[in-house]
Amino acid sequence: MNLDWITPADRLRSLPPYVFARLDELKARAREQGLDLIDLGMGNPDGATPQPIVDAAIAALQNPANHGYPPFEGTADFRRAITDWYYRRYNVALDPDGEALPLLGSKEGLAHLAIAYINPGDLVLVPSPSYPAHFRGPLIAGGKIYPLILKPENDWLIDLKAIPDAIAQQAKILYFNYPSNPTAAVAPREFFEEIVAFAHRHEIMLVHDQAYAELAFDGYQPTSLLEIPGAKDIGVEFHTMSKTYNMAGWRVGFVVGNRHIIQGLRTLKTNLDYGIFAALQTAAQTALNLPDVYLHDVQDRYRTRRDFLIAGLAKLGWDVPKTKATMYLWVACPPGIGSTDFALSVLQQTGVVVTPGNAFGAGGEGYVRISLIADCDRLQEALDRFDKAGIRYS
Numbered sequence: 001m002n003l004d005w006i007t008p009a010d011r012l013r014s015l016p017p018y019v020f021a022r023l024d025e026l027k028a029r030a031r032e033q034g035l036d037l038i039d040l041g042m043g044n045p046d047g048a049t050p051q052p053i054v055d056a057a058i059a060a061l062q063n064p065a066n067h068g069y070p071p072f073e074g075t076a077d078f079r080r081a082i083t084d085w086y087y088r089r090y091n092v093a094l095d096p097d098g099e100a101l102p103l104l105g106s107k108e109g110l111a112h113l114a115i116a117y118i119n120p121g122d123l124v125l126v127p128s129p130s131y132p133a134h135f136r137g138p139l140i141a142g143g144k145i146y147p148l149i150l151k152p153e154n155d156w157l158i159d160l161k162a163i164p165d166a167i168a169q170q171a172k173i174l175y176f177n178y179p180s181n182p183t184a185a186v187a188p189r190e191f192f193e194e195i196v197a198f199a200h201r202h203e204i205m206l207v208h209d210q211a212y213a214e215l216a217f218d219g220y221q222p223t224s225l226l227e228i229p230g231a232k233d234i235g236v237e238f239h240t241m242s243k244t245y246n247m248a249g250w251r252v253g254f255v256v257g258n259r260h261i262i263q264g265l266r267t268l269k270t271n272l273d274y275g276i277f278a279a280l281q282t283a284a285q286t287a288l289n290l291p292d293v294y295l296h297d298v299q300d301r302y303r304t305r306r307d308f309l310i311a312g313l314a315k316l317g318w319d320v321p322k323t324k325a326t327m328y329l330w331v332a333c334p335p336g337i338g339s340t341d342f343a344l345s346v347l348q349q350t351g352v353v354v355t356p357g358n359a360f361g362a363g364g365e366g367y368v369r370i371s372l373i374a375d376c377d378r379l380q381e382a383l384d385r386f387d388k389a390g391i392r393y394s
C-alpha cells in the first residue's frame, strides 16, 4: 500500500533533526556491540528524588480526592507554595491567582508559549546556542528565528547592542536562560537590568528559563528576572522541579510573572491538557518546602563532579573555566575538528557520550556539552578512556 500521502504537517517538516534522537540511535548501536557506555550526553539527573517528596506522593496517591481531573490552573496549594517559595528566594511577591501556573514540565510550557503567541512569520530572538525548546517551539508555531550568536569573548552573554534596531523593532519574544544550558554561563544582575530595559524599549516579551535556579556553587546566587523592577510588566520566568529535586521523570514545572502572558498560555493549555496529576502537585509542593540541606546535597554532588572533571580534563590539555552553576561543562573541541565529528569519534573510540554543541544551534559549533550526571568513579573511567584513545586538547 502506498502511504506516501501520509505526510507530517509543514510545521514538523521545517524542524531540524533532533540531535538527541540521533544520538540515541548511535547509543543503541554501540550497546548492541557490547560497549559499556558512559552517557554524559543528556541533562538527565542521575540521583533519586528526595525521600520526603516520594513519601508525600505516596500519601497523596492514597487520597481519592486526587484521582479525578485536577483544576486547569493547578491546585491552589501548589500555586501558593510556588509564590511562597518565590518570595523566600527572591523577595518578590506574586499573586498565586494568575501570576503562577503549574506546567507538565517547563519544556512543555516553553514550547506552548510560542504556540500561544507567535503567528506564522513573527520574529523571535533566540540565543545560539540555546536549549532546543527555545527555538523549536517558535519554529513549530511558524515563527522566524533571529539567532543571537553567543561568543566566548563575551562570556556567552547576549550582546544586546549587536541586535539591529530594525530586528528589535520587529521581534515579538526574546527567549534566554542564565545560568545557561548548554554553556553553563551565568549573567550578572546588570545584564538582567539591560535586557529588561531593551525589552521595554522595543516592546518585546521576555521569556527567561531559570531551570538552574538552585544548581549554583561557591556562594553564587542566580538572579531571577522578576527581581528586576519593571520585568513583570513584560516578562515571565520558567522553573522546573526536574533538576533541583531529581524529578525529571515526574514532569512538574511552573511559570511565574506577567499575568496577561500567563493567561494566553493557560488558554492554550486548557484546550490541550488537564494539567498535572494532583498527587504530584502535592509532592512538588513538599519539594519547594524542603529544608535547604537537600539543596546543599545536590549542589555538593555537582560541584564535586565539576571540580573532578575540570582537573582531569586539565591533564589532557583542556583549560575549562570553573562554572558557577548548572550540571554541565562546555568544552572546546580540539582545533580542526567540528562538534559532530568530535562527539561521534569520542563515542566510537571510548563509549563516552557527549553532546555536540551544534545540537543547540549553529552558535554551539566547536564545543561539546558534558553533563555531570555520573559519579567521580565513572568520570575517572571516562578520562582514562580518553587518555588511552589519545583524545586530548592539542
Ligand SMILES: *Cc1c(COP(=O)(O)O)cnc(C)c1O
Pocket (backbone or CB within 6 Å): 043, 104, 105, 106, 107, 108, 131, 177, 181, 209, 211, 239, 240, 241, 242, 243, 248, 251, 252, 253
Ligand atoms: C532541563 C531543562 C528544561 C526542562 O525541564 P522540564 O521541566 O523537565 O521540562 C528546561 N530548560 C532548560 C534550560 C533545561 O536545561
